Amino acid sequence: MITVFTPTYNRGYIIKQLYDSLILQSYKDFEWLVIDDGSTDDTEELFKSFIAEQKLNIHYLKIENGGKHRAINKGVILAQGKYFFIVDSDDYLHNNALERIYFYTKQIEDDKTFAGVCGLKIYPNGRKVGGEANYKILDTDSISFREKYRVKGDMAEVFETDILKNYPFPEFENEKFISEGIVWSRIAHKYKLRYFNEPIYICDYLEDGLTRSIRKYHRNSPKGTMLFYNEMIRQKRNGLKKRLIAAVNYWRYTIKYKGERAGELAPIGWSYCCYPLGLLFYYMDIRKK
Missing domain, CATH: 3.90.550.10 (Spore Coat Polysaccharide Biosynthesis Protein SpsA; Chain A)
Incomplete structure (x- = not known):
């Protein structure tokens, strides 16, 4: 069944x-x-x-x-x-x-x-x-x-x-x-x-669906977002481009997060270099909003 x-x-x-x-x-x-x-x-x-x-x-x-x-x-x-x-x-x-x-x-x-x-x-x-x-x-x-x-x-x-x-x-x-x-x-x-x-x-991606509001959902769930992008970054089978985009998005969606970034939520060492781009995209998202 x-x-x-x-x-x-x-x-x-x-x-x-x-x-x-x-x-x-x-x-x-x-x-x-x-x-x-x-x-x-x-x-x-x-x-x-x-x-x-x-x-x-x-x-x-x-x-x-x-x-x-x-x-x-x-x-x-x-x-x-x-x-x-x-x-x-x-x-x-x-x-x-x-x-x-x-x-x-x-x-x-x-x-x-x-x-x-x-x-x-x-x-x-x-x-x-x-x-x-x-x-x-x-x-x-x-x-x-x-x-x-x-x-x-x-x-x-x-x-x-x-x-x-x-x-x-x-x-x-x-x-x-x-x-x-x-x-x-x-x-x-x-x-x-x-x-x-x-x-x-x-399927058709409606205005009230998850896909159309994905950025908002990522921002409102920072721990889940950090975990998701950290696992993408660590996955070496992903191409370099995808891992770089994941590092940018790690910061893009969680840059306002004030809680502890520890353990599996902690940023990967080299991902700090993507912080400026993450900040830029964060402000671009806010401006569009």
Whole structure:
């Protein structure tokens, strides 16, 4: 069984398009696990109506607002599926998405070097997120996928639930954001994914989404941001350019942080040379704001 997992916050106005796309799935052995991250709109009432229709196997839980990463941690614990597929509340799926996921997971299910599979995200107009990529199937880890094969853009990752249980998202008190990339990179040290060049996931980056407000989320969660960029800097498999950009962003988003920078949050020695650029970008962000 596949767990389609959706963390949601105040998306009652649009989440029905995902619900409708799940009803139309050609592969039926899945659950829809939804963690409502403290919505104040009509999301709860909407899901009561979805559940009453009995068209899908829905598990809905409303929790106190704590951010997407906490919702994912909770979802991984509750998931009943062997595979865990995060689908955001403002996105939806091709009718055969879960069928294609099942097809590729069956190919690698006995190979313990794989953490899962990964398809394409596309815009509603059919264009691939990040631009086109020239491959049919790639068996590689997520770091090599970016650095060696130069593939850009968000992807539709599907991980084994039991593997995700071993890689929970770090949680810092009073912070509600940390990049998903921190966990995907940690998994990449040990496991690979089967990347298949087929569109399964349709997305559009809305004004109220994480992507459009990523700078604000980084600034408001400095500990998670420092940890994320420090791990990028230390990862020597990342190219020099990416590591330099990570060092600049370490300072860019946390330059106003007054707390202690110690242990895994402490700046990497050479990253101090990127402080001036971080300061410059910080002021540019403030000016744009």
